[in-house]
Amino acid sequence: MSSSHLIGVFEDESGLVKAVEEIREKDLKIEEVFTPYPVHEVIHAMGTKSKLQVFAYFYGLFGALAVLAFLYWTSVIDWPINYGGKPFNSFPSFIIITIILTIFIVTVSSLATFSGRAKLWPGKQHKIYDLRATDDKFVIVVSKDKTDPEKLSTIQGIMKAHGAVEIREEEA
Amino acid sequence: MYNREVRGPLIIGDKSFKQISTDILAPTETKPGKWWFAMMTLATLASIWGVYSIYITVSKGIGTWGVNNTVGWGWAIINFVWWIGIGHAGTAFSIFLLILRQKWRTSINRAAEAMTVFAVGCAAIFPALHMGRIWLAFFIFPYPNTRGPLWVNFNSPLFWDFIAITAYLLISFSFWYLGMLPDFATIRDRATSKVRKALYGFFSMGWVGSSRQWLRFESLAFILGGIAAVLVVSVHSIVSTDFAVSVEPGWHTTLFPPYFVVGAIFSGFAMVMTLMIIIRKLYKLGDYVTDGHLDAIARILTFISLIMGTAYLTEIFMAWYSGSEYEMFTFFKNRITGEYALQFWGMIICNALIPQLFWFKKVRSSLLIMLIISLFINLGMWFERFNIVITSLSKDYLPSAWASYTPTWVEVGTYVGTIGIFLAGVLMFFRYIPMIAVSEVKTVKDIGTRKYD
Amino acid sequence: MKSIRIEKTGVRHELALTQEHHTMEGREIVRETTLEKYREDPHSGNEAHEHVEEHHTSLYEKPEFDGHHWGLAIDLNRCIGCSACAIACQSENNVAVIGKDEVRRRRIMHWIRIDRYYSESPEDPRVYHQPVMCQHCDNAPCENVCPVSATNHSNEGINQMSYNRCIGTKYCINNCPYRVRRFNWFAYVNNREFDFHQNSKLGKMVLNPDVVVRERGVVEKCSFCVQRIQEKKLQAKVEERTLQDGEIKTACEQACPADALVFGDLNDPGSRVSEMFKDERNYHLIEELHTLPSVGYLTKVRNIKA
Numbered sequence: 010m011s012s013s014h015l016i017g018v019f020e021d022e023s024g025l026v027k028a029v030e031e032i033r034e035k036d037l038k039i040e041e042v043f044t045p046y047p048v049h050e051v052i053h054a055m056g057t058k059s060k061l062q063v064f065a066y067f068y069g070l071f072g073a074l075a076v077l078a079f080l081y082w083t084s085v086i087d088w089p090i091n092y093g094g095k096p097f098n099s100f101p102s103f104i105i106i107t108i109i110l111t112i113f114i115v116t117v118s119s120l121a122t123f124s125g126r127a128k129l130w131p132g133k134q135h136k137i138y139d140l141r142a143t144d145d146k147f148v149i150v151v152s153k154d155k156t157d158p159e160k161l162s163t164i165q166g167i168m169k170a171h172g173a174v175e176i177r178e179e180e181a
Numbered sequence: 182m183y184n185r186e187v188r189g190p191l192i193i194g195d196k197s198f199k200q201i202s203t204d205i206l207a208p209t210e211t212k213p214g215k216w217w218f219a220m221m222t223l224a225t226l227a228s229i230w231g232v233y234s235i236y237i238t239v240s241k242g243i244g245t246w247g248v249n250n251t252v253g254w255g256w257a258i259i260n261f262v263w264w265i266g267i268g269h270a271g272t273a274f275s276i277f278l279l280i281l282r283q284k285w286r287t288s289i290n291r292a293a294e295a296m297t298v299f300a301v302g303c304a305a306i307f308p309a310l311h312m313g314r315i316w317l318a319f320f321i322f323p324y325p326n327t328r329g330p331l332w333v334n335f336n337s338p339l340f341w342d343f344i345a346i347t348a349y350l351l352i353s354f355s356f357w358y359l360g361m362l363p364d365f366a367t368i369r370d371r372a373t374s375k376v377r378k379a380l381y382g383f384f385s386m387g388w389v390g391s392s393r394q395w396l397r398f399e400s401l402a403f404i405l406g407g408i409a410a411v412l413v414v415s416v417h418s419i420v421s422t423d424f425a426v427s428v429e430p431g432w433h434t435t436l437f438p439p440y441f442v443v444g445a446i447f448s449g450f451a452m453v454m455t456l457m458i459i460i461r462k463l464y465k466l467g468d469y470v471t472d473g474h475l476d477a478i479a480r481i482l483t484f485i486s487l488i489m490g491t492a493y494l495t496e497i498f499m500a501w502y503s504g505s506e507y508e509m510f511t512f513f514k515n516r517i518t519g520e521y522a523l524q525f526w527g528m529i530i531c532n533a534l535i536p537q538l539f540w541f542k543k544v545r546s547s548l549l550i551m552l553i554i555s556l557f558i559n560l561g562m563w564f565e566r567f568n569i570v571i572t573s574l575s576k577d578y579l580p581s582a583w584a585s586y587t588p589t590w591v592e593v594g595t596y597v598g599t600i601g602i603f604l605a606g607v608l609m610f611f612r613y614i615p616m617i618a619v620s621e622v623k624t625v626k627d628i629g630t631r632k633y634d
Numbered sequence: 635m636k637s638i639r640i641e642k643t644g645v646r647h648e649l650a651l652t653q654e655h656h657t658m659e660g661r662e663i664v665r666e667t668t669l670e671k672y673r674e675d676p677h678s679g680n681e682a683h684e685h686v687e688e689h690h691t692s693l694y695e696k697p698e699f700d701g702h703h704w705g706l707a708i709d710l711n712r713c714i715g716c717s718a719c720a721i722a723c724q725s726e727n728n729v730a731v732i733g734k735d736e737v738r739r740r741r742i743m744h745w746i747r748i749d750r751y752y753s754e755s756p757e758d759p760r761v762y763h764q765p766v767m768c769q770h771c772d773n774a775p776c777e778n779v780c781p782v783s784a785t786n787h788s789n790e791g792i793n794q795m796s797y798n799r800c801i802g803t804k805y806c807i808n809n810c811p812y813r814v815r816r817f818n819w820f821a822y823v824n825n826r827e828f829d830f831h832q833n834s835k836l837g838k839m840v841l842n843p844d845v846v847v848r849e850r851g852v853v854e855k856c857s858f859c860v861q862r863i864q865e866k867k868l869q870a871k872v873e874e875r876t877l878q879d880g881e882i883k884t885a886c887e888q889a890c891p892a893d894a895l896v897f898g899d900l901n902d903p904g905s906r907v908s909e910m911f912k913d914e915r916n917y918h919l920i921e922e923l924h925t926l927p928s929v930g931y932l933t934k935v936r937n938i939k940a
Contacts, residue, residue: 015230022657041391041392041393042392043389043390043391043392043393044390044392044395044653045363045366045367045390045620046363046620046621046623046624047197047398047620047624048392048395049397051392052392052396052399055392055396055878056260057392057393057396058396059396059397059400061397061400061401061404062400062403062404065404080335083323083332083335084332084335087330087332088329088331088332089329090334090783090786090787091697091786091787091789092334092336092774092777092780092783092786092787093336093771093773093774093775093776093787094694094696094697094773094774094787094926095336095694095778095782096694097186099335099336101309102335102336103335105341105415105419105422106340106341106344108411108415109341109344109345109348109412109415109419110344110348112348112352112408112411112415113348113351114416115404115408116348116351116355116405116408119349119401119404119405120355120401121315123397123400123401127393127394127397127398128387129362129386129387129388129394130386130387130786131384131386132382132383132386132387133385133386133387134366134382134387135371135387135388135389136389136392137389140370140371141370142370142389142390143363143366143367143369143370143388143389143390144198144199144202144367144370144371145197145198145199145202161572174622176900241820242818242819242820242821242850242851243802243817243819243851244736244741244819247739248804249739249740249741250740250741250742250807250813250816250817251740251813253804253805253808253817254804254808308803311800311803311804312799312801312803312850312851312852313800313801313802313804313817313818313851313852313853314800314802314804314849314850314852317800317801318801320782320799320801321781321782321801328799331783331799332783333781333782333783334778334780334781334782334786335780336778336781337778337780337781337805338779339779339780339781339803339805340781343781423805426778427775427779427808427809427810427881428775428923428925429808429809430808432781465833506660506661510659524730574808577811577813578811578812578813578920578923579659579749579766579811579812579813579919579920580656580657580658580659580661580663580751581653581655581663581664581747581749581750581751581764581766582653582812582813583654583655584654584740585740588775593686
């Protein structure tokens with residue numbers, strides 16, 4: 010865990026985006042960018058990808074198959090019961106419940122995955138570098154321990170060039 | 182895509198990010214006005230009556246209601262469907278407008294989703310309450326047990342309904358809550374008192390707005406949005422199968438699923454309109470909920486009202502066209518004329534005719550008239566559900582079993598009680614949760630203004 | 635007789651009626667014909683039955699039952715509307731007495747009721763009686779809708795109700811076109827507000843030990859006296875013989891002074907009930923719904939000039 014950081018604060022989106030893109034083009038490492046709302050260029054430039062949607066797809070696929078299998082097993086194999094003269098395997102009426110249960114399964118498991126991957130759960134505390142990042146400021150955080158001093162100064166330069174209103178170092 | 186010349190800016194008054202946070206978070210950071218306490222008292226009194234009615238129902242039995250051997254479902258089911266319908270707007274609003282890339286939704290979706298959660302919560306009370314043995318309600322879960330194991334009847338629309346409502350409540354709550362995470366974090370980071378910091382810190386779940394969090398946030402929002410879109414359509418379709426799958430005249434129709442979904446969105450949008458007018462007036466958020474927003478809702482309501490009118494006519498036509506004497510009796514002798522004509526015509530006038538006033542620009546720009554019409558729509562939707570539930574049951578196949586139905590004070594009490602609970606929920610929402618999605622509004626603040634060009 | 639006077643007391647009394655509508659609304663519920671027409675054509679008055687049979691189509695196969703298939707035939711010509719069947723059923727099946735107040739709210743508990751209709755002019759009405767109990771439909775609409783499987787079909791064609799499983803959604807009541815399902819609106823046992831026989835130790839001695847007493851909040855209905863069926867089946871098995879037709883008598887059948895009700899096995903081609911089902915006069919109540927009832931009615935034949 011690094012403990013000292015270089016923090017650059019921006020007033021608006023456009024300066025931030027340009028700064029982040031330039032830093033990344035030079036193959037320099039940014040620890041994290043904090044914004045009050047999602048800025049797609051930044052997310053793109055940071056290069057992290059989310060596999061949540063792929064996960065959700067498979068949750069849904071396996072969920073639907075599991076539900077259908079469960080319905081068939083309970084109504085045909087385990088204890089077939091005659092309701093109103095319908096066949097035990099009354100597939101058309103199983104479809105509805107399969108759709109809804111699949112949605113249910115996808116939701117619950119996606120939420121669980123999200124909570125685990127984004128590390129968000131009730132009462133969880135994250136390190137906050139700048140309180141204003143959730144309000145009206147855009148913040149770039151670079152780890153000092155993992156970056157060479159000369160690269161640090163390049164980063165500092167880029168930040169300044171794109172209109173950072175505040176650049177400070179923080180030991181923690 | 183968004184034509185400023187035609188439609189004007191989404192947010193009025195060229196605000197800074199800071200200003201947006203301050204404006205929208207103001208109600209959560211300042212003491213509420215006298216009207217808030219007055220309304221809260223009213224809501225609490227109503228809820229107390231509701232809780233007392235629930236106590237009577239559960240301790241003495243369903244016999245305390247007006248339902249009888251012929252009309253087995255009374256106000257409880259009417260209110261259930263009514264609340265579920267209202268609960269459709271939030272998600273419909275969020276999801277469909279999101280899919281259609283209607284950016285103007287950002288000012289409204291939070292309140293609409295809040296309304297959904299409270300309305301669905303209120304709705305869920307009724308099916309539980311109308312059960313004869315509520316203490317055995319867990320029988321409806323298909324869990325392994327020592328009775329065989331005896332599973333449940335997967336063919337029963339009530340079972341579908343139960344799962345659908347549970348899923349809907351879960352999804353709309355998560356969708357709503359997910360959107361609130363960044364805003365809770367904003368409140369946390371702006372907070373000056375320790376208690377607020379700790380409280381909102383707990384509920385913000387450690388949100389810091391990092392790019393990794395935003396990435397997953399958007400990913401999850403996409404997934405939830407995608408499946409909620411399916412769910413919105415299917416939940417009320419499933420509610421309609423409670424009726425459509427049966428053999429009762431007036432219930433047994435394939436028209437019901439789309440008719441119910443559209444009706445639900447209709448009543449929900451009307452409720453959104455009511456709420457937005459109140460928010461705008463009482464919290465002076467006119468810069469965010471603009472005339473344009475209300476105008477757009479009014480236009481949608483006009484259109485849906487036409488669909489409703491068509492559905493009513495289709496139903497009547499099909500009753501005649503089917504040639505079934507039972508269907509004809511239900512529609513022509515029990516609804517259009519007869520014992521329940523008041524509810525039928527109430528439904529037609531409130532749902533199909535009154536909203537047509539929105540064709541006039543004057544009507545669409547008067548807050549008061551819009552408020553009144555939106556309340557009329559919800560009254561009309563209640564009449565519609567009354568029509569469906571009561572008239573079909575009271576006079577069906579064997580005339581020997583025909584009976585009328587009048588509610589008792591216990592049923593009225595549970596209904597008033599849920600209105601109280603809903604109102605209390607909405608008031609708490611006004612007080613403690615940002616009414617408008619702050620982080621989302623920040624993304625659209627420049628749309629439609631000069632700055633964007 | 636001179637001592638009898640009639641005067642207004644000013645007291646109002648709300649009558650407790652189990653049936654408030656008096657005509658059939660032109661529906662073919664009780665089918666009738668005249669003797670003359672019947673002699674010409676035994677199908678007369680019952681033409682609709684053939685028409686319905688012809689047009690019965692279904693996605694599903696017609697349900698078949700391997701062993702017994704219990705059925706009940708009711709000859710409307712014999713029924714005199716005395717309600718003895720209703721009382722016999724009530725004492726056999728521990729049906730609760732619920733009092734006038736509940737009846738005024740249109741709640742009844744009888745598992746078998748006598749429907750009464752009038753036709754012709756109000757001055758000189760013709761009266762129809764029709765005993766209606768659970769029709770034990772092979773395509774029962776009530777069974778499909780119960781979420782917890784509390785009601786389903788036995789392999790002997792009986793629409794059975796498991797009280798212990800019922801959670802009281804009342805969906806089955808609504809979806810029964812015959813409205814023969816009954817709901818326990820209150821606790822009718824050990825409840826001071828319903829001070830009838832089930833509230834005292836002495837009164838409870840009239841209860842039939844072979845039948846359970848139902849709890850508040852569950853649905854109940856005619857079971858074809860399943861306890862009697864089981865008893866006779868067991869007896870036959872112990873004596874190592876086959877069940878004879880007429881051996882099992884439901885309470886309503888046993889009490890009927892006019893022998894209007896006949897219970898038996900529909901799978902036994904020689905049974906009385908099978909014979910009656912083959913009769914030209916036989917029809918089923920609201921048969922156009924394709925509920926396939928196991929209860930049949932025989933057209934009423936009146937000896938009048940048309």
